Amino acid sequence: MYKNAIIIASILIPLTVCQTYNNDAFKRQIYFPDDAMVMPKRPSANRFPAAAAAPLSSQYMSYEQFVNQLLSQGIGNLSLKINKAYQDQTDDNVVFATLNIAAALALVLLGSNGKTFQELTTVLGLATGLDIENRSVKVHEGLGKMIRKIETTAGVIIGQQVSFADAVFVQNNYPIRRLYKESAEALYNSEVVNVDFQSNPDKAAQLINAWVADRTKGKIMDIVDDVPSDTKVLIASAMYFKAEWENPFMEGVTTRRNFYIDGRKSKATIEVDMMANAGEFPYFKDPNLKAEILGLPYKGNATVMYVVMPFNSNKRVLKEFEAHITQKDLDYLADSTQTSHCQILFPKMKIESTIHLKPVLTKLGVTSLFDPKQANLGLLSPGMGPIIKNNAEINPLGSFQGNPNDVLIFSRTGETLNCSAIFDPAKNVSTCHDTVNNKTVAYKRFGEKVGRRIVKRDTVDMLRNLINQQSTDNNYQNPGLYAEDVIHKVYMDITETGTEAAAATFVTLYRTVRGVTFRVDVPFLFFIRHEETKTILFWGSIYKPTPNNVKV
Structure with a gap:
């Protein structure tokens, strides 16, 4: 097995219930x-x-509406791309949950940089018209709101349930950037769970399978058979869908036909x-x-x-x-x-399948994510190597270990300040000297809910830009994380119920x-x-x- 592998497990459970008429x-x-x-x-x-209603003309469309339209179109195009790429390899039925796959890839996109970031934005249909490198957070906000809207809509309809769940399983003591953790929680309501892949991979697999079983209402019990002991991060995305027909199929008339x-x-x-x-x-x-x-x-x-x-x-x-x-x-x-x-x-169907999406995504241009030498997930983790030093980054810890609590300081306008790092651990406050305005301003560390000056939605994009500015620095090191595979497990049941009736x-x-x-x-x-x-x-x-x- 490879070291520092990320395994992405994307699970769909659409259970369609046809009630008795x-x-x-x-x-x-x-x-x-x-x-x-x-x-x-x-x-x-x-x-x-x-x-x-007809799509709004771009002339009258807000940026948020533009992002939502691109997301919808991108997910639709992703359906067609995955279907075509997968069908080139098989003549079997192809069933998958595009939104579920997109949500899993979005969690990876949130922590990606460089070539990996570019390839993921392209496959998700977000590479044009968005200034994606500087405004990717708008995409994550839009997708998060879309998911919540779909969940909320289902919640008020009797007989329908749609729920999404995401989790990032992290090796104990492996550094995950606080920025990534808090952004994943805020944007996608993602859970970050510490596990011990290294010394107890079997127990880690049991925990992951239990999480999947719980989020899929027991329909999928085992998404992973075993987990390599050198796994550092595993990202899981689960989706549960259950709905009744508006016009139920007739009970008692289902027959065997050609x-x-x-x-x-x-x-x-x-x-x-x-x-x-x-x-x-x-x-x-x-x-x-x-x-x-x-x-x-x-x-x-x-x-x-x-x-x-x-x-x-x-x-x-x-x-x-x-x-x-x-x-x-x-x-x-x-x-x-x-x-x-x-x-x-219409045929009564029950379909269960596990799809390994690595060859499909590779065919669609996502190659670096699966290459240990090219994958760049530097926004997810600083890795175990030297930290990145910069006047705009407050990092009071030593220079031999990557710091998961990296903090960036920005002005109220979002511009990077020319600051000298004077950090007081007791007060959890960094003092920065703004040479433009010739003023000394105290900023809370990122993560503090009270008195924080950082614009949260800008932080991930600004961190990406900062890392890119330092990419030629001798202290720069890619964290070395990459994806071993993208696993998508599907269970679909289209049937009628109520045999007594x-x-x-x-x-x-x-x-x-x-x-x-x-x-x-x-x-x-x-x-x-x-x-x-x-x-x-x-x-x-x-x-x-x-x-x-x-x-x-």
């Missing part, structure tokens, strides 16, 4: 002949149009459990993109699962469609949907030539989007729904 007026048994679509009739459901893995004209089929539904749903068909899209809203309509099927879909057609579609195309399809009467067959549920047959027939029995993609922010939470490309039976 029961109406005593319906007393006839449902039947699905193979040669026709016969669907149960059910009351129409109101659903707001998916189209939201799924055509190479298209409906092919004889290559598997048998899957198909759920049935009918009613008013958002739908759109586009002849230019040669695809149709159906929205399956969750309760409250705050989040929607969009199912996209290319015309004449099969494995090859879906791959080609995904290779050329853009994030703007996805927004266009979703925002163009109109409420239509739809008759739906299903035994008493009967529906009336309804046959019509009107409306839309949306039969998901060929390869398809789906994405779950938070409607207000237009942020993609989850992505999936499905070639063989699981579980299934191969026909012989």
Whole structure:
């Protein structure tokens, strides 16, 4: 194993619960002949149009709105990039939580510098138009607010739960910059937990797995089998999603049906459990993109699962469609949907997978993060080497160990002061002489809540600039941290519940030539989007729904 490895564990638990629909007026048994679509009739459901307000012109957009739009677009583009890069390696189903991955990478970005910082901003879609090196904190603030908004929205909707959790597990006594710790806590509500990788790696792995199990409601018990004893930092990001459909699928009508893995004209089929539904749903068909899209809203309509099927879909057609579609195309399809009467067959699925994202991210240009010689996480830790000396940095400790409590002193305007470091440990105050104004000003050390003069949101970016100014100094040393891998574990369950109620549920047959027939029995993609922010939470490309039976 390598020394000073960072392992990033990103976990998704979307658990979709389809509740029982029961109406005593319906007393006839449902039947699905193979040669026709016969669907149960059910009351129409109101659903707001998916189209939201048009994006603001940059002329009328605040910087905060601009950042939020870039974040949403960046997460959407990241979905497509990861999907394409991963599918070049496999023909299996691909399911992942883009926002969860982005949150884990953002924690790394918060502590990165140099080439690693540049590569991460590029893959997250933040490299243009932001002055990212000087204003990256705006991005972290925006992403943190977005996550809290999604959590808050879910919290007021009955039957929906979305929660995020991040943790930084640190080797005991390994120096982590106070700036990084406090910024991670303030921006992402991240936990910083001390563990002993070196002398007791098994116990450390148990602690990490227990944390993951707790944050994922017991759905994922073991994210790591073992942890190398030379691990210094492990970053974990967990996400739990549980929601009920706004228009529940019918109980008692799920049947075994064919799924055509190479298209409906092919004889290559598997048998899957198909759920049935009918009613008013958002739908759109586009002849230019040669695809149709159906929205399956969750309760409250705050989040929607969009199912996209290319015309004449099969494995090859879906791959080609995904290779050329853009994030703007996805927004266009979703925002163009109109409420239509739809008759739906959709596969019941349970998907569990562990994805190692190192080769995917490397293919997307994130290379230095995984290279011990190039990775630069100097804002996360000063490492165990010599400290960086500068007149603007107050560091009263010795010069042989990196100091995790590095403190920068800035004027009220955010400019670096030309200060002489006179530190009084008893009072925890540094006195700086501002030669511009010819005044002596006392500043509290960073971390003190009372009387602090430091503008907290500027500190990380200014620390980065300071380190870069000293990059040629003989005392400069990269902390030597790098990522061994990015592990993303997914558990997804799309099913109906309430088997006791299903035994008493009967529906009336309804046959019509009107409306839309949306039969998901060929390869398809789906994405779950938070409607207000237009942020993609989850992505999936499905070639063989699981579980299934191969026909012989």
